[in-house]
Amino acid sequence: MVRGLKLFVCFIALGQVYAQSDYKVTNNVPVFKQWVVDFSDNSKLDVVAINAGVVAPPPFSNTKEIKAQLDAQRKRTFSEKNKVTHRSDIDPTVLTGFNGKPLGAAGIPNDNTLAVSNAGIVVSAINTSVNILDAEGKGLKFRTLSGIVAGQLGILDRFYDPKVLYDPINDRFILVFLEGSESSDTRIIVGFTQTNDPTGLWNFYAINGNPIGGAKWSDYPIIAHNKEDLYITVNILRDNESWQEGFVQSVIWQVNKNSGYTGGTLIQNMFSDIGFENKPVWSICPVQPALDMDQKGMYLLSVRPDASANDTVFLHEITNTAASGQATHILKVLKSTEKYGVPPSALQPKLGFKLQTNDTRVLSASLHLGEIQYVQSTLVASPLSSGIYHGTITNTATNPSVRGRVISTLGMDYAYPSLAFGGQTAEENSMIMTFSHVSESEFPGTSAIFYTFKDGVNDYYSDVKPIKLGDSVINTFLADSIERWGDYTDIQAQYNDLGAVWLCGSYGDVSGKNNVWIAKVRSNNVLLSIEEMFVYPNPSNEFMKIATIFKHNELVKISIIDNLGREVKSIDKQQVKPGNVQFLVDVSGITAGNYILTIASESGQKRVSQKVRIK
Structure with a gap:
């Protein structure tokens, strides 16, 4: 069993920042x-159009030699799990679970993605x-990817790498x-x-997958959106070339x-020729705004995925x-003092x-309260395994800096993480992450973990929570003993809950x-209780928003007290009810300190009570 897993969390210091901008x-x-x-x-269910044995193109990666070296070093251990600091009292609760593919054949790999509307309709x-x-989990409609483009783009048989999202602003999917996976037929379908x-009419568009010309094609999309725009990032590769040589x-x-x-x-624009030190930056992940999507622009992240x-x-x-x-x-x-790296292949219970686990590219990112949180698969050096890199960028809009933590469990391999906002109030800096798990004694399955950052000081992680335990090893593609596993997971906040x-x-x-x-999983942040509150922004020179939880109806008084014990501001007779309560306090007239x-x-x-700073 994977239940009650403990985790390692490795903390790092802040990095330096410098700027560069090359693009077209x-x-x-x-x-x-x-x-x-x-x-x-219903006349176009097209179940028969699925090519069940077709393997999707692997994501471009320059990691073959690195992985071979790591896999050669790795030995099976069957070791006991270490005990480390954790918070089982904030484990997320599983509300419901079901098979997301009641119709159709599995993919090789699956490339799981989902979106859920405020009305509870799931698109998987x-x-x-x-x-x-x-x-x-009751099926409403089914379509193959090939059926969606049937009769539009000629006789084609390769459709892959789906991504889906729900837009809560417009209530749309x-x-x-x-x-296609070569220059003659490459398209991005939107x-x-x-x-x-979503069981009704859809407007579909085919975007040229070779917009820069030559023998090239598009691979591995990642998507996000804000109030007005959808962002799609892809990697451009050359036809018939190796992973090492094919990236453009x-x-x-x-x-x-x-x-x-x-x-x-x-209406669409394309940003290309994005480089640093005369080299292209590759595998860019757009940062999904967690709750506040009312912004004109978009942040995106990338690393050095093959390092x-x-x-x-x-x-x-x-x-x-x-x-x-x-x-x-x-x-x-940005520079971080904690390094990430290409992880080794993951071990299944059956010998051989x-x-x-692919490379160490950024797979998912979220923006909330001015901070970006992101996740990627990474190397765990000791003992050699695959873990989750959890990064945070603070002061994103002004003077950004990075810190990171590596989530791992002795005896387990984790990969393909994604994250979404998991706070019970908008003032929390909380996320729920999901990822794939496997070990020498556990079949491949899906797990989750809750994270919150409290008082601007402390990180708290729950135990790793098993969401779905596997029933068998994955042995789909018999030609290779290192099976395709990801290439990603997906997660989305229920915006109205x-x-x-x-x-x-x-x-x-x-x-x-x-x-x-x-x-469907719910956070259980007991750290947000009657003894706790969140204050944002802190420091501030205008307004501070306060969020806390009350157990009873009562009248309360809000006070701001200086270092000498003097009350410099008070708000009397504020009526509160049981549950989450928020206040907005004007601090503009208070001396800095x-x-x-x-x-x-x-x-x-x-x-x-809580320490605050007026600036």
Whole structure:
């Protein structure tokens, strides 16, 4: 069993920052083709169109030699798990779970992705197909990726790398996937629902997968969105060349969402030739705003994915909207004192069976309260294994700096992480992460972990929580003993139910296939209690927002007290009710310095207090 796993968390110091910006922007790039698909048309279920045995193109990676060296060094240990500091009292709770692929064949690999609307409609996609489900897992509609483009792009048989998201601002879904793996047929397929019902009409567009010309094609999309735009990043590769030689560059597509929802001419820009020190920066991950999407630009992250050990983090910024025609690209290079590295292959319980962990690219990132949190697979040096790198960028908009932590468990391999906001209040800096797990005694499955950063000082992690335990080794592609495993997981906050997230991952099923599991999970942040509160921003010279929890109806008083014990500001007779309560306090007239902010009952009994700084 994987239950009760303990974790290692390694902390690092802050890094240095310097800037560089090389890029090219092409505005108003035309689409290759546009069409409409009616998902409600039951005559086009096209289950037979799935090529169940076709292996999706592996993500470009320059890690073959590094992995071979690591795998040669690694020995099976069957060791006991170490005891380390953890917080089992903040373990997330699994609310529901079900198979996310009731129809269709598994992908090789799955490339799990999902999105969930405020109404509880789930869109689950893998390398072969799309399943639309209700919140209990009942199937509503099914389509293969090939059926979506049938009759539009000729006779084609390779569709892969799906990504799906839910837009809570417009109550719509967006689906992205790739077609073709050579210059003659490479396309980026982008679909927008016309309404909030994904079982109805979708507007689809085919974007040229070879926008820079020559014998090249697009691989490995990652997507995110803000109020106005969808961002798609891909890697451009040369035809028929090795991973080591084939990479050309990574590009960023910026697409106006409204033009897609209405079925109009797609407004889109492309940022290319993004480089540092005359070398292309590759595998760029857009940073998904956690809750506040009302912003014109977008942050993106990349690292050195093929490095055996490196400390570089590239912070990209697109500064304006697609429709503005004024968007530019800014690149800042951050240094962390904790290095990430390519992980070894993961060990399955059966001798001779391994799982691919790919490289150490950034796989998922989220922006909240001015900070970016991101995750990637990474090397755990001792004992040699694959773990999760959890990074945080603070002061993102002004003077960004990075710190990182490595999450691992002795005897386990973790890979393909993703993260989403998991706070019960918007003032929390909390995330839930999901990732794939396996060990020498545990079949491949899916896990999750809760994280919160409290008082601007302390990191807290829950135990690693098993979400779905595997039933067998993964043994899908018999030609290779190192099986495809990822290439990613997915997770999304339930936007109208703070503290709840939906996640999807994989597990080895009884037939030896890589199957799909979807779960709804809720955070359990007992650290946010009557004795605790969150204050943001802190420090501040204008307003401070306070969030805490009360157990009873009562009148309370808010006070700000200086170092001599003098009350410099008070707000009396504030009525509170049981549950989460928020206050907004004006501190603009208070002299700069350090103070104590307290909340007390009407009788004077202190309920909660915290140090604050007025600047």
